[in-house]
Amino acid sequence: MESSEAGKNPAVDKLRDWDKQAVAEVIEFRGETTVVVPQQHLVRAAEFLMSEPSLRFTFLSDITPVDRFPIEPRFELNYHLLSIERLLRLRLRVRLPGAEPALPSVSGVWATANWHEREAFDLFGIRFHGHPDLRRILMPDDWEGYPLRKDYPVEGFR
């Protein structure tokens, strides 16, 4: 289904050769590769994956936050990368604690991350250091709470 067979995603080995510390865990599911990256290595790994000539993950498709409440670390962010030149896909995952979740912004690497990170901030309350304009994007500016968190009721607080 995907261009890379299960377990054959070349990006994983490249990333490991570059810095062993950057790969905490590799998950294979349904032909999709997920690399769990420690928070402090995220921006470095992003820059590497983007600029490495044999990979060229220049296209950031999406950033998807998931709230695993009440499990700790509570939040995870999934970065869906695409290499248009090599027709490769890769998912980077960063895990964050429930108390004051914050991590460095990747908007300096992929400009498109700007709105995705604003959305993650708006709906999950995750903060991004170094983001140029971290404001709510979908909800009203004076909204209280973060609606897509698991401890936020579906009907809202009324």
Add this chain to the structure above:
Amino acid sequence: MTTKTTVIETPAGPAQPMILNMGPQHPSTHGVLRVVLELDGEIVLTARPDIGYLHTGIEKSCESKTYSQCITLTDRIDYLAPLSNNLGFCLAAERLIGIEIPKRAQYIRVLLTELTRVSSHLVWLGTHAIDLGAMSVFLYSFREREEIMKIYEYVSGQRMMTSYFRIGGLALEPPPDWLDRVRRVVDAMPGHIDEYETLLTHNRIWMARTKGVGYLSPEGAIAMGVSGPLLRASGLAYDVRRAFPYSSYEEFDFNVPTQTAGDCYARYQVRVAEIRESLKIIRQAMDKIEPTGPFRAEVPGIIPPSREEMKTSIEGLIYHFKIFTEGFAPPPGEVYQCIESPRGELGVFIASDGSPKPFRVKFRTPSFVNLQSLPMLCEGRLIADVVACIGTTDIVLGEVDR
């Protein structure tokens, strides 16, 4: 050809930029989009899109519904291409469960999503032309779109919120003579497209309003995550149908039209060429679809059994009851499935925790991402060009805000 812009000189004085709110109620923003413009006379200094007026919390709602119930919500994301959204969600769920559906159902899905692309592009063409002052194209393109809506209604019973694709196949067997109706539309369409082209392609006003307007460089497009016709009009032939084929697209012969100019006119050319390519795919699909055969996979406990089986066998009845009351539970894990919607890469991310309801659903909607590039398109240009730039990005606000 580049357009000459004449700037009316304003009397000397302390230059103060003016802030102008375009929208949220503005006919040319195609929904409820607000763009905050900072103006120096008629020149746009900065443009900041403000979104969220149509936020309905679809992703949150999905978490409290079973997988099958979520399909009805996907129709309402991009209401101009409901079947593309259905397809994205169903493919993601099918990948999560790990099932393959019958070829016949895959071809029918291809045919209907390509019809959706045609109808969505027709709405785009009509509204974009009306924004730029060409009234008559709208009347013609909506006439043809109506014929496609009638096919939706004939096949699924609904004109807009079709929910026709289900996890494992289709909702029901299409009526026996539906392909004749499709053929009638497909045969008439090339002539209609020629008609639109006589109205626009060499029209001097149309060219003046679109050529050189809203330039997007290939590097800029990639950095902003822009996909679909916008990306292809900037010279990059990335199409999910070709790059990561799904639903048997690898069996179809079609071109990926590209242009290198990266302006509104190039995007117009790409979309018109895409309509013709879609018609090509539809013709091939019509030859591939067999008149009879399964329209749904057979997976006991996950895919509902046929009506016949439900009424005659006790297992069928039990499965039917269980599927429609508590749903089915896919294994825990995450999938990201993307398809080429009329607007670009539509990605559906589903995280399952092994329960019958999705733990998290995320729609990577092309309109949301493409809209982010709007300031790139219109900064430094005239206010009138903002209208052209919004039209050319082909956003659907339901999809932007979800």
